[in-house]
Amino acid sequence: MTRHFLPLHGLPTLALTLSLLAPTLALAGQEGATQDAPALKGESCSVQGLMDQIRRGLGSKSEAYKLYLRTLLRESAVTLPLSELQAAFEREYDPAMAEHLAAALVARTERGLEPEAMELVAQRALGDRDPSIRAATVRALRRTGALERTGDMYERLIRDPSPEVRQEAATNLVEDNIEVYGGRDARAADTAVTVAAASTDPKLTAQILGNIMTGEVSAGSARKLEQLLGNDSAEVRAAASTALGGVPAAEMGSAREALVGMYRGEKDPTVRKAIIQSIARLGFSGAVPELQRLRGVDPSLAPEIDTWIRVLNMDLQEWSLILGAKQRLQQQAR
Template identity: 65%
Template sequence: MTRMSSFRMSAWGWLAFALVPLIPLPSVAEGAAAAPVLQGETCSVPGLMDQIRRGLASKSPAYQRYLRALLREAAVTLPGAELQAAFERETDPVMAEHLAAALVARSEREADREAMQVVAKRALEDRDPAVRSATVRAMRRTGALEKTGDLYERLMRDASPEVRMEAATNLVEDNKFVYAGQHGPATDTAVAAAAASSDPKATAKILGTLNTEKLGAEAAGTLQGLLRSDSAEVRRSAALALGGVPAEQMGTAREALVSLYRGERDTGVRKALVQGIAQLGFASAVPELQRLKGIDPGMAPEIDAWIRALETGLQEWELILREKQRLQQAP
């Protein structure tokens, strides 16, 4: 038996217990009477929702997560039309998120291919930003990024900062935990959404830790365009993202970073530019970094630390980063 099938059995066991009304046992004096039989109830959307509403009063985050997992597991066998209707009626953001997660689970397991679109539509159109935010969260760490077209570009233009940040978090976590940075279309979608945003904080959140080693050529050009943003926060995050692009884009990315460094005045952005140049070239970046030292004497210690780290000959970027940090912290 697989771990998932075992979980489903335990989840349904809990659900069956929760939904079965217990009949009092007969007393000793009634020994001759026939023993009553436990009467089960058919699992239903309203019944399960009632159980979850009561359970959400619990102060245990673990129990609340369990309830959400329970609903996702039950979703595949619940009547799809009833589940969708319940979701569309629900106005409480917490319950809307649970029901949205159940619909997403149906879509993920191909029980209902249209369910994901129902969730995406409400994420875009509901009048309550709290419900829109909750619905966006329900799609996190799923395949929604590939199944919903330009959803994330549209979400990044939402009037609510909360919705925009939830969408940005989805893009970051989907790329990291669902695709492990190894699916080019997912990375390209994240870059397109970042560029569509007029919210510098949301854009920076997407790009600041994005793995771009599978980035496409068009998306790489979009990143280079973001280096010209009015926001220093966006320029900084774009510089960091460009440091990890594939080999075929390294040449143009390096030229863009060096060109911006010469005219950049923000120290934080300059540090990100130097890091991007170092990551693109490893030891071969040392001559370029040495030439850049004269532009801003205040950056010399930062550049020297990078040069020393690169000259160790380490061949893994994470090790180079760690060595550079150690050199800066050394007395």
């Protein structure tokens, strides 16, 4: 399975890490002159040494310096003993420090070392008694390949009793879908849909569905999206409508039929606008006849449909161009 991030494999020495971080380190030094960043000190390449430096640096007003320290630990992870990293992680109860250590463990797995390093982080994300620690370790898994290695972790996290943990899990799914997999991975898309459907928090369900790319979802996930069109929450219905607009070609016919049928009975104007947009996206210029038939269902949205028809008749061949043209027409009409 090809992912669209570029893991750094096998940084062998701390010296190489520091050379890669030189621009950030220079910026940290510049900011530190005016924002009281602690003076950089030579440290032995040890877990304790790095943790002591990070702990001191957390009080700095320099964001560049703090970024340097976070990156330093993550990039140094491959040179540090796993047993020491694990022990430090397990005894750490400051959320910021726990997140740094979790990111270092995740980096080891990402770079081809021990798979159990990431598993340790996932176990703590699911089982720690402190919700702030659970949330911190979830953040450490963001924009990584954790989705492929942690089984049903996200389905369990979305049911966590802590709103903070649930929010971090939802954010991971959205960012991973786009930033790690480029919206072109079926497993990532299906997991996001499954987790969204499992959520009992309408806002999180809508956040996930309204922001992921669904061009690779399976038939099963497409049916879940169609089922969510009947959700009690208008926010969820609108997000599910948006998600259905991006389904693969094999699912377009069913999605279009579901959306058209829903439009006639839907009362919420925001949901109806989302449906109109997805019908347009599923059909491009071929959607014009359907939109014309729907024009009289809700007279208040006739201008919206007319704008879509005008744009689709331009026969543009890319969705981004269609969206841009519609935005320009709306601005001209104001």
